[in-house]
Amino acid sequence: MRTSDQTPRTPRQHIGAELRRLRTMAGVSGRQLAQRTGLSQSKVSRIERGDALASVPELTHWLEQSGAIDRLEPLISATEAALNQTDGWEEFAQEVSFAEMQAQVQHREATARTQRSFLPTLVPGLLQTAEYARLVFIASDLRGEQDYAAAVQRRLDRQQILYDQTHTFEFILTEAALRWRPGPRELLIAQLDRIASVATLSNVSIGVVPLDVEAQTIPWHGFTLNEDVIDGEPFVQVETMHAYLTVARPEDVELYRRQYAVLRESAATGQHLTDFLSALRAELKP
Known part of the structure; x- marks a missing residue:
């Protein structure tokens, strides 16, 4: 049974899923997040899919807009570990x-x-x-x-x-x-x-x-x-x-x-x- 589209498998996918969860809980759409952070909509989608990693400034803006700035340090650590x-x-x-x-x-x-x-x-x-x-x-x-x-x-x-x-x-x-x-x-x-x-x-x-x-x-x-x-x-x-x-x-x-x-x-x-x-x-x- 193929589960890759539903279940995060890699560290990048787990980070993307967590950022998507925090954004959704804050009631912010992907389009709104892109507008408020200066990211492109395609970059937001790629980060949430686990195809790309956010930089520290991007993570900071993302979490500020999601009301979850307290998650910054652990997500920075997870992102650095997921670079390779x-x-x-x-x-x-x-x-x-x-x-x-x-x-x-x-x-x-x-x-x-x-x-x-x-x-x-x-x-x-x-x-x-x-x-x-x-x-x-x-x-x-x-x-x-x-x-x-x-x-x-x-x-x-x-x-x-x-x-x-x-x-x-x-x-x-x-x-x-x-x-x-x-x-x-x-x-x-x-x-x-x-x-x-x-x-x-x-x-x-x-x-x-x-x-x-x-x-x-x-x-x-x-x-x-x-x-x-x-x-x-x-x-x-x-x-x-x-x-x-x-x-x-x-x-x-x-x-x-x-x-x-x-x-x-x-x-x-x-x-x-x-x-x-x-x-x-x-x-x-x-």
Whole structure:
């Protein structure tokens, strides 16, 4: 039974639910709170859903308008603790389907004007072909209970944001990620063609770190750095084997910025990327 829409599950959702409860008890609507605090209505909604955290000044104004300023200190402490959030996959998968996960990620992506992604093991979701995505979902579903068609459609829906010129995307992949093949050679050839096509978009930059370049840093794991966040602060998304991490603590976000900058220096882009993709494609052809 899916309960994620009704029951707070994460620390951020608990904070949002408490702020909504205090606002409602004070007889203040979301619109009124937004007007009185200077927050946008979308920011109020995102905070109450647990998609965003309020700053200390925002919390102060919120609680003043809710007649609950005595709750400020514990909510500040809870907010600081929730800056870096961990969602366990096992629990998450029991409540949210792959398709619903894609919808949640799509909502987050819409709030970031600039995204910088690094993947060392496979092609990122925004660049995947439908068949590549289907096989990735199958490989990820250890229970064998997911609706792959629905998940693939949601992932393709997410990709429409690539054509929105108000958003900027940077992708860095390793050569190993481009060579990882969840299906036949023809599948990977089609995937390389997709990457080459998306790389022509003016708001998209794609780079690949070849295996034969000297390593300047250790590619510990993939991550997506979200900058220029609408009504919010920068945050990083990290997928590990056991959990999905949301990193928002400023000093930690800065670590990811520095890591990305070093990776970018080693990546082949532009014509070098085109030549690399062509060579790999020729190697794969029978």
